[in-house]
Every structure is written in C-alpha cells, then in structure tokens.
Amino acid sequence: MSAFTIAAPHEMEKAGNWMLARRALDLKAFGLNLVDIPPGERIPEHDETGRDQEEVFLALKGDATIVIDGEEHHLPEGSFARLDTHLKRTVTNDGEETIRVLICSAPTTSGYAPMGWA
Secondary structure, eight states: OOSOOOOOGGGSOEETTEEOHHHHHTOSSSEEEEEEEOTTOBOOOBOOTTTTEEEEEEEEESOEEEEETTEEEEEOTTOEEEEOTTSOEEEEOOSSSOEEEEEEEEETTSOOOOOTTO
16 A cells, blocks of 8 residues: 555546545545535535534535525635534535535544644
8 A cells, every 4th residue: 555645536436426535545534525516406414413523615616605504604615614513514506607615524533633833
C-alpha cells in the first residue's frame, strides 16, 4: 500500500451522483465524498446522531441551499457549513445548473487535536 494517494473525481467509484472519495483515497479516519446535484434535486435528508458524525459541507461549484431542521440557508459557492450530529440536514439545488458539494464527516470522539496555530 502506498503512503499517499492522488485521485481525480472522474477516477472515483460512483454511486449515482456520488463520487466516493473516501474509498478512492482509502481514508480511515474520516468520511469524504463529492456529490453532483442536478437542478431541482437534493441529497437524502438525514442526521448523524446514530454514527456520532460531525459533518462539513463545502459548495465547490455553484450555489447550494442547505436545509437544517427544515430551515433553508443559502450556501454560496466556496462557503462551508458545519453541523452537529443531531440536526436533520439535506442539500438542495434550486438553480439551473448542476452543483457540486464536498461532504466531510468524522466522529466527534475521534480525538482530533488541532495544532497550536490553527
């Protein structure tokens, strides 16, 4: 096994509109996936209580709408949203072009220790 991995989205295993970055990079400490959301569509609504996953969403391409506990929030291209485990969430595309969102997750009990300067 290599000590590093490089993978482009077009090289990743796909599941529908999802690009499985975690699998492509063989990540073990956190989840990481890309999803392309066509106009008028959304990802499945969910929470992460059962898995104790804190999630971060990054609008990579296009403006998204993130719905948190039923309330819509604008997520402009280049913006991040972080959600606690218990919140119901989905990401929708209310625009006219397909958007791309990066989703990162890790257990809140992962033991992450930030560097002093970060």
